[in-house]
Amino acid sequence: MEYQAPKSKCLLCNSEFTSRGIGKHIATCLKKRSEITTNKLAQKYYYICVKDPYNKDYFLFLLISETTTLDDLDGFLRDIWLECCGHMSSFSSRRWGDEISMNTKIKNIANIGNTLNYQYDFGSTTELVIKFIGDYRGLIDDRQNIKILSRNSQVIVPCDKCGNFPAVQICTECQCDGNGWLCKKCVQNHKCDDEMLLPVVNSPRTGVCGYGG
Ligand SMILES: [Zn+2]
Ligand SMILES: [Zn+2]
Ligand SMILES: [Zn+2]
Numbered sequence: 001m002e003y004q005a006p007k008s009k010c011l012l013c014n015s016e017f018t019s020r021g022i023g024k025h026i027a028t029c030l031k032k033r034s035e036i037t038t039n040k041l042a043q044k045y046y047y048i049c050v051k052d053p054y055n056k057d058y059f060l061f062l063l064i065s066e067t068t069t070l071d072d073l074d075g076f077l078r079d080i081w082l083e084c085c086g087h088m089s090s091f092s093s094r095r096w097g098d099e100i101s102m103n104t105k106i107k108n109i110a111n112i113g114n115t116l117n118y119q120y121d122f123g124s125t126t127e128l129v130i131k132f133i134g135d136y137r138g139l140i141d142d143r144q145n146i147k148i149l150s151r152n153s154q155v156i157v158p159c160d161k162c163g164n165f166p167a168v169q170i171c172t173e174c175q176c177d178g179n180g181w182l183c184k185k186c187v188q189n190h191k192c193d194d195e196m197l198l199p200v201v202n203s204p205r206t207g208v209c210g211y212g213g
């Protein structure tokens with residue numbers, strides 16, 4: 001199967017970039033927009049990147065206000081990428097020692113260039129790495145505490161069976177043997193029980209536990 005790596009959009013200016021170029025672009029795009037504001041409602045935000053360390057195709061670029069807690073960020077990550085059955089999660093960092101309390105505010109741990117590690121579900125764990133890239137002072141829409149600047153577009157994985165079409169379902173029984181990602185056609189002839197199937201969704205947790213998007 002031949003396909004082009006899908007491009008991802010910068011939500012500040014709507015331009016599209018490859019996953020290699022998007023991070024750099026957003027930094028410049030933000031810089032252009034950051035002006036010295038006298039508005040009293042202006043807040044300090046950090047520009048962060050959340051990535052799956054094992055599959056760089058999955059990423060989120062976010063602006064997060066300095067008063068946001070790790071608990072809020074945890075909730076955000078669960079909503080967009082992770083929540084299947086209410087598993088436990090944690091943030092940790094080499095610099096700050098082991099687990100960091102969920103009540104911690106971003107401003108107390110933000111250091112440009114630093115990274116945090118995040119784990120969702122201590123059984124079938126999804127690991128994420130969070131990097132502080134820069135800071136930004138200003139106002140964002142609706143005064144949200146977390147704003148998405150870019151999210152990777154759907155990752156295309158070819159069908160394990162025919163190799164001709166993108167996979168749309170994952171057989172959780174067969175995926176450990178490398179035969180579980182199936183296209184629309186091949187899923188119809190697949191012998192395993194329907195209950196074993198999970199949809200392919202745009203998340204590093206696709207095909208894990210009961211994650212259905
Ligand atoms: Zn842009
Ligand atoms: Zn689960
Ligand atoms: Zn197929």
Ligand SMILES: [Zn+2]
Pocket residue numbers: 171172173174180190191192196
């Ligand atoms: Zn199967």
